[in-house]
Amino acid sequence: DGGITQSPKYLFRKEGQNVTLSCEQNLNHDAMYWYRQDPGQGLRLIYYSQIVNDFQKGDIAEGYSVSREKKESFPLTVTSAQKNPTAFYLCASSRGTVNYGYTFGSGTRLTVV
Amino acid sequence: DAKTTQPPSMDCAEGRAANLPCNHSTISGNEYVYWYRQIHSQGPQYIIHGLKNNETNEMASLIITEDRKSSTLILPHATLRDTAVYYCIVRVGNSGGGADGLTFGKGTHLIIQP
Numbered sequence: 001d002g003g004i005t006q007s008p009k010y011l012f013r014k015e016g017q018n019v020t021l022s023c024e025q026n027l028n029h030d031a032m033y034w035y036r037q038d039p040g041q042g043l044r045l046i047y048y049s050q051i052v053n054d055f056q057k058g059d060i061a062e063g064y065s066v067s068r069e070k071k072e073s074f075p076l077t078v079t080s081a082q083k084n085p086t087a088f089y090l091c092a093s094s095r096g097t098v099n100y101g102y103t104f105g106s107g108t109r110l111t112v113v
Numbered sequence: 114d115a116k117t118t119q120p121p122s123m124d125c126a127e128g129r130a131a132n133l134p135c136n137h138s139t140i141s142g143n144e145y146v147y148w149y150r151q152i153h154s155q156g157p158q159y160i161i162h163g164l165k166n167n168e169t170n171e172m173a174s175l176i177i178t179e180d181r182k183s184s185t186l187i188l189p190h191a192t193l194r195d196t197a198v199y200y201c202i203v204r205v206g207n208s209g210g211g212a213d214g215l216t217f218g219k220g221t222h223l224i225i226q227p
Contacts, residue, residue, distance in 0.1 A: 033214050042200070043157070043217035058214055090156050102215065104156025
């Protein structure tokens with residue numbers, strides 16, 4: 001079955017360390033997205049990519065970095081510059097037009113101690 | 114994108130229809146209404162979308178008022194598994210219009226009571 005996979009589901013890191021979250025899709029979708037969700041809040045867009053080798057900052061890109069070397073993969077690195085990295089991170093993909101809906105992964109819960 | 118307003122929470126009895134309202138009074142002519150839901154600690158799930166006609170699929174029905182300033186998502190026979198946060202989003206729906214990311218507010222927390 002086609003889908004979008006995020007790994008790991010839970011991640012613990014020490015303060016000051018960079019950490020990379022994985023996102024892979026086999027839906028042949030052009031566009032991919034990273035969102036952050038804090039308890040009781042909606043989703044906030046971190047980065048998005050409409051096509052391979054291209055990506056754009058979302059609303060809260062500071063302290064994060066991404067790459068899009070392959071259509072299937074859109075990893076997110078949470079750097080030590082991110083002041084409050086503990087959150088639930090969600091990856092999504094779409095055909096590039098919102099008419100088809102977004103497909104979301106099951107998320108990675110990052111805890112920085 | 115037009116702003117949406119949803120009640121923070123709602124209750125519904127199991128087996129009854131759940132009607133979730135959304136106000137979008139500043140919606141423009143080329144903006145669609147989209148609904149997603151998020152079950153606790155999972156990724157959001159697309160439910161339905163529409164422009165001005167009412168829409169129905171296997172999950173839900175979407176009723177949009179004639180002036181398009183508000184809409185209602187209807188879950189016809191709610192089950193306990195429908196307990197989730199429901200997001201109403203307004204967005205241009207033409208090609209590429211969604212490629213730069215949807216904006217998710219706080220949504221409505223729907224609780225289905227047994």
